[in-house]
Structure formats: C-alpha cells, structure tokens
Amino acid sequence: MTTQQLVAQIRKKKSFLCIGLDVDLEKIPQQLLTEEDPIFEFNKAIIDATHHLCVAYKPNTAFYEAYGLKGWQSLEKTIQYLNQNHPEIFTIADAKRGDIGNTSRMYAKAFLEDLGFDSVTVAPYMGKDSVEPFLEFTDKHTILLALTSNEGAFDFQTISMEGKELYKQVLETSKSWKNSENLMYVVGATKAEYLADIRKIIPNSFLLVPGVGAQGGNLQDVCKYGLTDTVGLLINSSRGILYASNDQNFAVAAAEKAKELQQEMAAILQQSI
Amino acid sequence: MTTQQLVAQIRKKKSFLCIGLDVDLEKIPQQLLTEEDPIFEFNKAIIDATHHLCVAYKPNTAFYEAYGLKGWQSLEKTIQYLNQNHPEIFTIADAKRGDIGNTSRMYAKAFLEDLGFDSVTVAPYMGKDSVEPFLEFTDKHTILLALTSNEGAFDFQTISMEGKELYKQVLETSKSWKNSENLMYVVGATKAEYLADIRKIIPNSFLLVPGVGAQGGNLQDVCKYGLTDTVGLLINSSRGILYASNDQNFAVAAAEKAKELQQEMAAILQQSI
Numbered sequence: 001m002t003t004q005q006l007v008a009q010i011r012k013k014k015s016f017l018c019i020g021l022d023v024d025l026e027k028i029p030q031q032l033l034t035e036e037d038p039i040f041e042f043n044k045a046i047i048d049a050t051h052h053l054c055v056a057y058k059p060n061t062a063f064y065e066a067y068g069l070k071g072w073q074s075l076e077k078t079i080q081y082l083n084q085n086h087p088e089i090f091t092i093a094d095a096k097r098g099d100i101g102n103t104s105r106m107y108a109k110a111f112l113e114d115l116g117f118d119s120v121t122v123a124p125y126m127g128k129d130s131v132e133p134f135l136e137f138t139d140k141h142t143i144l145l146a147l148t149s150n151e152g153a154f155d156f157q158t159i160s161m162e163g164k165e166l167y168k169q170v171l172e173t174s175k176s177w178k179n180s181e182n183l184m185y186v187v188g189a190t191k192a193e194y195l196a197d198i199r200k201i202i203p204n205s206f207l208l209v210p211g212v213g214a215q216g217g218n219l220q221d222v223c224k225y226g227l228t229d230t231v232g233l234l235i236n237s238s239r240g241i242l243y244a245s246n247d248q249n250f251a252v253a254a255a256e257k258a259k260e261l262q263q264e265m266a267a268i269l270q271q272s273i
Numbered sequence: 274m275t276t277q278q279l280v281a282q283i284r285k286k287k288s289f290l291c292i293g294l295d296v297d298l299e300k301i302p303q304q305l306l307t308e309e310d311p312i313f314e315f316n317k318a319i320i321d322a323t324h325h326l327c328v329a330y331k332p333n334t335a336f337y338e339a340y341g342l343k344g345w346q347s348l349e350k351t352i353q354y355l356n357q358n359h360p361e362i363f364t365i366a367d368a369k370r371g372d373i374g375n376t377s378r379m380y381a382k383a384f385l386e387d388l389g390f391d392s393v394t395v396a397p398y399m400g401k402d403s404v405e406p407f408l409e410f411t412d413k414h415t416i417l418l419a420l421t422s423n424e425g426a427f428d429f430q431t432i433s434m435e436g437k438e439l440y441k442q443v444l445e446t447s448k449s450w451k452n453s454e455n456l457m458y459v460v461g462a463t464k465a466e467y468l469a470d471i472r473k474i475i476p477n478s479f480l481l482v483p484g485v486g487a488q489g490g491n492l493q494d495v496c497k498y499g500l501t502d503t504v505g506l507l508i509n510s511s512r513g514i515l516y517a518s519n520d521q522n523f524a525v526a527a528a529e530k531a532k533e534l535q536q537e538m539a540a541i542l543q544q545s546i
Binding site: 022060062063065066068069072073076096097098099100101103104106107109110114115123124125126127128129130131145148149150151152153154155156157159160161162166169170173215 | 295333335336338339341342345346349369370371372373374376377379380382383387388396397398399400401402403404418421422423424425426427428429430432433434435439442443446488
C-alpha cells in the first residue's frame with residue numbers, strides 16, 4: 001500500500017486509528033476458548049466489528065509466538081483474513097526485528113512478502129545495513145523505533161549523543177538510508193511534548209503512536225504537535241479497545257470504544273483542515 | 274543452565290565454540306530437500322557430527338520464521354532434540370527481541386520457558402523495562418546486544434553519548450538492572466580491538482562473539498583481549514561450519530571445520546591457564 005492510499009483511507013473514514021491485535025487468552029471471553037483457534041476467532045470478531053472505524057491493524061508478534069506453532073497459525077490466519085476481506089486496511093507486523101544484513105533480509109521476506117503485511121516495525125540499534133533490507137520492498141513500509149512509549153526509553157533514547165539525543169540521531173541518520181521514503185517511525189504518545197522537535201527533523205513522515213489509553217498518552221496532545229497536512233499519524237490503541245468487555249458482547253463494546261476514538265479523530269481532522 | 278555448568282563444559286571439551294544453526298534451504302545438500310523436514314534433518318546431522326566439539330548451538334530465529342509455520346516446527350524440533358539428547362549443551366535463541374515490559378514478558382516465556390532455550394539475545398534500545406522480564410528467569414541468560422559485528426554498528430553504537438560511546442553506556446547501565454548477573458553480551462569479532470575497553474566495564478561477563486570466519490573476525494585477536502579466568506567467551510561460527518560442503522558428506526566436512534576451531538581453542542586454553 002502506498003502512503004497516498006493510506007491517506008485517502010484516513011480522509012474517507014475520518015479516522016487515523018490503528019487497533020493493536022495483542023490477544024491474551026487470559027483476557028478474552030472464556031466462551032471463545034472452546035473454539036479450535038480462539039485467537040483467530042477473537043481477532044475476526046474484533047475486525048468484523050471495527051474495520052469501518054480504523055485504518056490499520058497491528059498484531060504484536062510476541063502475543064502469537066507466546067503460543068508457539070498454534071500462535072503462528074493464528075497470526076497467518078489473521079493477516080490472510082485482513083488481506084482477503086479488507087485489502088484497503090494498512091497492516092503492521094509489530095515485530096521490532098533487526099539483525100545483520102543477510103538475516104534482516106529473511107525477516108523482511110517473512111513479514112512483507114510471505115505473510116503479506118504492509119509494514120513491519122524494526123529496531124535501529126544495529127544501524128543502516130540492518131534496516132535497508134526492509135526498505136527494499138516497493139509499496140511496503142518500515143516503521144523504525146525512534147522514541148518509544150515505555151519508561152526505559154529514557155535509558156538510552158533520550159541521552160545526548162554528540163550534542164543530540166539518540167532518538168534524534170536515529171531520525172536524522174535514517175533519512176540518509178536507501179529508500180528512506182519507505183520509513184515511518186514509532187513515537188510514543190506518552191512523549192507528546194517531544195513531537196514538536198521530532199517534526200523539525202521529519203516534517204512529513206508518518207508516525208505510529210502507541211501509548212494512548214492504557215499507557216496514559218493523550219490524543220489531543222499528540223495531534224497538537226504531530227499532525228501534518230497529510231495527517232501523518234496512526235494512533236494505536238490495543239487493550240483499551242480489545243478488552244472493553246469480556247462478556248458475549250465484547251465485539252460491540254470494542255466497537256464502541258473504537259468509535260469514541262474515531263469521533264474524536266473526526267473532530268480533530270475537521271478542525272485542522 | 275548455570276554459568277558454572279557452562280564453564281565446566283568448556284573445560285571438559287576444551288572448546289568455547291558455538292555453532293550457529295542458520296539453515297538456508299538454498300545452501301544445504303539438495304538430497305535433504307526430499308525429507309519431510311529438511312531443516313530439522315540438516316540440524317540433526319550437524320548436531321550429531323559436532324556436539325562433542327562445541328558447547329553451544331545458536332539458531333537464529335529469522336532463518337526459521339522465513340519458512341513460516343514449517344520453520345517454527347523445525348525450530349521446535351531442533352531445540353527439543355538438543356534438550357533431550359544433549360542437555361549439557363548451552364542453547365541460544367538468537368532472536369534479538371525487545372518490547373515494552375508486558376510484551377517482552379511474552380517473548381521471554383516463549384523462548385526461555387515454552388521452547389526451553391537456555392538463553393535469548395535481546396536488543397537494548399528500549400531500555401531497562403524491555404530487558405528485565407528476560408532476566409527474571411532463574412538459571413537462564415539474556416544476551417544483550419552491545420557492539421555488533423556489522424558495518425551498521427558504527428551508525429549509533431560507537432557514537433559518543435555524554436562522553437561515552439553508546440555501547441559502553443549500554444554495558445554500564447545494564448549492570449544496574451535487576452538480576453543483571455544473568456546478563457551476557459554480544460560483541461562482534463570484527464571489533465576485537467574494542468575488547469580491552471569492554472573488559473574494563475564487564476571484566477567477568479560472558480561474551481557471545483559472532484563474526485569469526487565468514488565476516489572476517491580473528492579468533493586469536495578476540496582471545497587476546499576477551500579471555501577471562503573463567504574463559505568468558507563463546508565464539509560463534511555459522512556459515513563456515515554449516516556449509517563447509519554441500520555434498521553427501523556435509524556433516525563430516527562440518528565436523529572437520531568445527532574441529533579446526535576447537536583445536537585452536539584448546540591450544541589457547543592451555544596457554545592461558
């Protein structure tokens with residue numbers, strides 16, 4: 001999917017919501033546990049109930065690997081279901097991979113080609129040749145960790161390197177990599193006050209913003225500093241939507257939570273245009 | 274496995290060799306491709322031929338994920354085979370994971386508990402709360418990326434942060450994390466000249482050293498600066514051993530290459546004790 005297609009979807013749906021499909025079997029309605037593939041059935045119900053309210057879905061691979069082979073099967077079925085039924089929706093494999101060049105190439109092939117995700121999250125620590133193999137894929141996107149939503153972000157990301165914080169070095173350096181136009185960046189909603197500085201370095205790039213809701217980030221603050229002429233934001237919510245209820249009506253409750261965020265986004269988009 | 278048990282194995286086998294099980298179906302003997310699980314059959318043959326020459330095996334997860342569900346099955350079978358037949362051998366899931374706390378916990382459970390690896394490699398970019406969930410596991414080890422063997426290591430890892438290179442900050446900061454006695458570190462053999470400085474910060478920690486062989490690193494140089502009283506080194510070789518030959522005698526050829534390295538290591542251990 002091209003960035004233009006993503007922006008068109010955002011305009012059409014008046015939403016820049018991404019729903020994180022982080023399925024925890026201990027939190028889903030217990031009636032689903034009798035199904036052959038409870039994770040997929042849960043995802044399918046959530047997708048069916050929310051696909052008109054969001055523009056992206058983001059399964060975090062940890063939640064699937066935690067269930068071994070069965071989990072990988074659930075991940076495959078989920079991305080296949082999305083690609084077959086909602087090809088207009090942007091899909092993100094939240095995998096946070098990164099390795100030496102020939103190894104990163106295998107991850108890139110696995111997520112972007114074989115599984116068919118539109119994008120994958122990648123960690124920057126190993127530098128240029130660990131990221132460029134992901135960037136080679138046409139009409140796919142590599143979402144680089146810049147400033148993450150967790151407390152540990154302050155351990156290294158915000159420390160000053162030769163006069164500039166590490167996350168700013170990552171943003172600047174990555175702009176020089178081959179096919180860098182395929183880059184997006186992870187910036188946590190809990191660090192909204194950093195967004196003004198970030199936009200000076202990458203004025204137009206799309207940002208994937210986790211941390212709204214359960215982690216305490218605020219949508220208005222993120223938009224105030226992060227919004228661009230072409231929106232430039234994907235706001236992720238996972239637990240706040242998925243586990244709005246764990247009774248039989250869980251999907252309806254999830255859609256209501258998603259709708260609240262979508263309506264807030266619609267209002268912001270209307271004001272800003 | 275405790276560090277003491279690992280050191281005892283090293284003394285007994287006169288080897289601190291780790292063999293990287295990075296299986297590429299395009300490089301293995303073509304006769305194996307008719308097997309139901311060519312990756313596992315290849316690993317089994319390599320393990321059967323080399324287990325007396327090495328103290329560790331390290332499958333890189335990218336090479337398994339690249340083959341989807343079948344690849345994960347091969348990974349499961351490989352670690353099960355190792356744990357059942359060679360429980361004295363140290364196993365490393367080279368996964369380079371790292372995420373926010375509750376998500377890292379799922380990765381830790383997947384690799385250290387469910388799959389039963391002795392250790393897993395982890396990226397430090399997201400800081401303390403992304404690594405500590407791995408460190409909670411008793412008698413397991415977390416191998417943190419410090420200074421990697423690739424060219425991209427110079428993009429961020431060696432840049433000076435408040436007067437100290439990032440990889441040194443990672444080494445120092447990680448020492449303050451809870452259960453940090455379970456930490457080991459990745460230091461590339463291609464950066465052997467950095468080892469003297471690294472040993473000033475972590476004098477006794479085990480280092481996993483990739484990059485000997487195909488990537489150009491030199492064993493003597495690594496040992497000159499990296500060896501400790503309790504050895505403190507695991508030297509990894511992947512392609513140089515696995516693909517020594519791709520005819521019917523591939524396992525014998527792999528064992529010969531492993532033996533060359535083991536004998537070089539035996540001589541080094543004899544000199545240094």
